[in-house]
Amino acid sequence: xxxxxxxxxxxxxxxxxxxxxxxxxxxxxxxxxxxxxxxxxxxxxxxxxxxxxxxxxxxxxxxxxxxxxxxxxxxxxxxxxxxxxxxxxxxxxxxxxxxxxxxxxxxxxxxxxxxxxxxxxxxxxxxxxxxxxxxxxxxxxxxxxxxxxxxxxxxxxxxxxxxxxxxxxxxxxxxxxxxxxxxxxxxxxxxxxxxxxxxxxxxxxxxxxxxxxxxxxxxxxxxxxxxxxxxxxxxxxxxxxxxxxxxxxxxxxxxxxxxxxxxxxxxxxxxxxxxxxxxxxxxxxxxxxxxxxxxxxx
Amino acid sequence: xxxxxxxxxxxxxxxxxxxxxxxxxxxxxxxxxxxxxxxxxxxxxxxxxxxxxxxxxxxxxxxxxxxxxxxxxxxxxxxxxxxxxxxxxxxxxxxxxxxxxxxxxxxxxxxxxxxxxxxxxxxxxxxxxxxxxxxxxxxxxxxxxxxxxxxxxxxxxxxxxxxxxxxxxxxxxxxxxxxxxxxxxxxxxxxxxxxxxxxxxxxxxxxxxxxxxxxxxxxxxxxxxxxxxxxxxxxxx
Numbered sequence: 001x002x003x004x005x006x007x008x009x010x011x012x013x014x015x016x017x018x019x020x021x022x023x024x025x026x027x028x029x030x031x032x033x034x035x036x037x038x039x040x041x042x043x044x045x046x047x048x049x050x051x052x053x054x055x056x057x058x059x060x061x062x063x064x065x066x067x068x069x070x071x072x073x074x075x076x077x078x079x080x081x082x083x084x085x086x087x088x089x090x091x092x093x094x095x096x097x098x099x100x101x102x103x104x105x106x107x108x109x110x111x112x113x114x115x116x117x118x119x120x121x122x123x124x125x126x127x128x129x130x131x132x133x134x135x136x137x138x139x140x141x142x143x144x145x146x147x148x149x150x151x152x153x154x155x156x157x158x159x160x161x162x163x164x165x166x167x168x169x170x171x172x173x174x175x176x177x178x179x180x181x182x183x184x185x186x187x188x189x190x191x192x193x194x195x196x197x198x199x200x201x202x203x204x205x206x207x208x209x210x211x212x213x214x215x216x217x218x219x220x221x222x223x224x225x226x227x228x229x230x231x232x233x234x235x236x237x238x239x240x241x242x243x244x245x246x247x248x249x250x251x252x253x254x255x256x257x258x259x260x261x262x263x264x265x266x267x268x269x270x271x272x273x274x275x276x277x278x279x280x281x282x283x284x285x286x287x288x289x290x291x292x293x294x295x296x297x298x
Numbered sequence: 299x300x301x302x303x304x305x306x307x308x309x310x311x312x313x314x315x316x317x318x319x320x321x322x323x324x325x326x327x328x329x330x331x332x333x334x335x336x337x338x339x340x341x342x343x344x345x346x347x348x349x350x351x352x353x354x355x356x357x358x359x360x361x362x363x364x365x366x367x368x369x370x371x372x373x374x375x376x377x378x379x380x381x382x383x384x385x386x387x388x389x390x391x392x393x394x395x396x397x398x399x400x401x402x403x404x405x406x407x408x409x410x411x412x413x414x415x416x417x418x419x420x421x422x423x424x425x426x427x428x429x430x431x432x433x434x435x436x437x438x439x440x441x442x443x444x445x446x447x448x449x450x451x452x453x454x455x456x457x458x459x460x461x462x463x464x465x466x467x468x469x470x471x472x473x474x475x476x477x478x479x480x481x482x483x484x485x486x487x488x489x490x491x492x493x494x495x496x497x498x499x500x501x502x503x504x505x506x507x508x509x510x511x512x513x514x515x516x517x518x519x520x521x522x523x524x525x526x527x528x529x530x531x532x533x534x535x
Contacts, residue, residue, distance in 0.1 A: 166400060166401055166403075169393055169397045169400065169401035170401050172390070172392055172393055172397075173390040173392075173393055173397075173398075173401055175392065176390045176391060176392050176393070177388055177390060179352060179372070179388075180382075180384065180388040180390070182352075182371070182372040182373045182376070183350060183352065183372055183373075183376050183381075183382040183384070183388075184373075184376060184381070184401075184402045184404075184448070184449075184452055185373050185376035185377040185402075185404055185452055186373055186376075187371070187373045188373065189371075296392070
C-alpha cells in the first residue's frame with residue numbers, strides 16, 4: 001500500500017468513525033445517563049436518511065432537507081420520550097429492550113409502507129461535488145471532508161455542552177443521583193426529554209449527511225446500531241469522550257480490515273475476516289478494561 | 299394559617315404495606331429552627347421525604363408558603379424555597395466541587411440572591427481550596443459542607459438537614475454546628491434531624507419527637523431540656 005492510498009484510507013476511517021460517533025454519542029448518553037437501552041437508536045439514523053431523501057426531493061435542496069429533518073427529528077424525539085420512554089425509567093432493562101425493539105419493527109414497517117423497499121440515492125449538493133486531487137490518479141471527495149468537519153464541530157459542541165455548561169453539569173449530576181437533582185429544584189424529566197431528543201437528532205443528522213455517500217436502504221439502521229453498541233461498550237457506557245475515541249478506533253479498524261491483507265500459516269485472515277475485526281477489538285479492550293476505555297469503575 | 303412556611307397535616311405514609319407515619323402534623327414558621335428527634339426507625343427521614351415529595355404520603359396535606367404541594371413534583375417543592383441535605387450527603391461524585399455548587403445556583407423566593415458562589419466560599423473556606431477536586435475525593439466533613447453549600451446556592455427559605463453530623467469527627471461536627479448557627483442567624487428556617495440532643499437543643503427553637511411514626515412531644519427546646527426524664531423515655535439518652 002503506497003502512502004496516498006494509506007492516507008485516503010486513514011481519512012475514510014476517520015470520517016466513518018466520526019459519523020459513528022454522532023450516532024453512538026446519543027446512544028451512550030441515553031444509556032449512561034438516562035439508563036435506557038435504546039435499540040431503536042439505529043432507526044433514528046435510518047429515519048434521518050429517509051428524511052434527507054424525501055425532503056431533498058421536496059425542497060430541491062439537501063441543505064433545506066437537513067434543516068427541516070433536524071426539526072422533525074427533535075419533534076420525534078420529544079414525542080417518543082413523552083409517550084413511551086418516560087414510562088421505562090423505573091422498569092427493568094428487559095422492558096426497555098422489548099419496547100425499543102418494537103419501535104424498530106414499527107419504523108421499518110412505516111419505511112416500507114411509505115418509501116417501499118428499494119435502495120435510493122441522494123445527490124451531493126452542487127457546491128460540495130468537487131474532489132481534491134492527491135495524485136494524478138487519486139483524489140478525495142470534498143463532501144467527505146465536509147462531513148468530517150461537521151462531525152468534528154458537533155463533537156466539540158457536545159463536549160462544551162456537557163463539560164462546560166450548567167445544563168451539562170445537571171445532566172451529569174442526574175446520572176449520579178436523580179432524586180437529588182430534583183430536590184435542587186430541577187425538572188429532571190424535562191431535562192431527560194431534551195437529552196433524548198438531542199440523541200435522536202444527532203442520530204438522524206448522521207443519517208442525513210451519510211445519505212449521499214452511503215445511499216438510503218432498508219435495514220440501514222440496524223447495521224449502524226450494532227456497530228454503535230460496540231462503540232459504546234469500548235468507549236465506556238455514558239462517556240462521550242470514550243465514544244469519540246472508540247468510534248475513531250472502530251472506523252480505522254473497520255476500514256483497514258477491508259483493505260489490508262494478512263496471511264498467517266497459509267490461512268488468509270484479512271480481508272476475509274474483516275467483518276470480525278471490530279468485535280475482536282471489542283473483546284481485546286474488554287479483556288484489558290471490562291468497563292471500557294473511559295468507563296466508570298468495575 | 300399562612301404564617302407558616304411549611305405546614306403538614308395528618309400525614310400518613312407507607313412503604314409498601316408497612317404504615318410508617320400515623321397522622322403526623324408538622325409545621326415550620328419563617329426563620330424558625332425545628333429539631334426533629336427520635337430513635338432510629340421512628341419515621342424522621344420518612345417525614346422529611348414526605349414533606350419533600352420524594353415519598354408520597356397516602357393521606358394528609360403538605361402546604362409550603364401557603365400553596366398545597368401535597369401532589370407536587372419534588373422539583374416544584376424545591377422551587378418554593380425548600381432545600382434538602384439528605385442523609386448520606388448526596389453529593390454528585392462525578393462533578394467537581396465547583397460544578398456541584400454552580401449547577402444548583404438559583405434565585406430564591408422573590409428573586410433573592412443572598413447566597414452567591416462567593417458567599418458560600420466565605421462560609422466554607424475548606425471548599426474554596428478544593429474547587430477542582432472531584433466530589434468523591436472529599437473527606438466526609440467536606441462532603442457535608444459541600445452538600446450544605448449546594449443547598450444554600452438555591453437561596454432557600456427552609457433548609458432540611460438529615461443527620462448532617464453523623465459519622466463525623468467531633469472537631470468537624472462542631473464546625474458543622476457552627477455553620478448551622480450561621481444559617482440560622484441569616485434568617486433561614488431549618489429542620490434539623492440529629493441524635494445529638496445538646497447540639498440540637500442549643501440551636502433549635504422548638505423540638506419535635508417522633509415515636510413509631512407519631513408525634514409524642516412538641517415544645518420549646520428549653521422546656522425539653524428541663525425534662526431529662528423525657529430524654530430517657532423517647533430518645534434513649
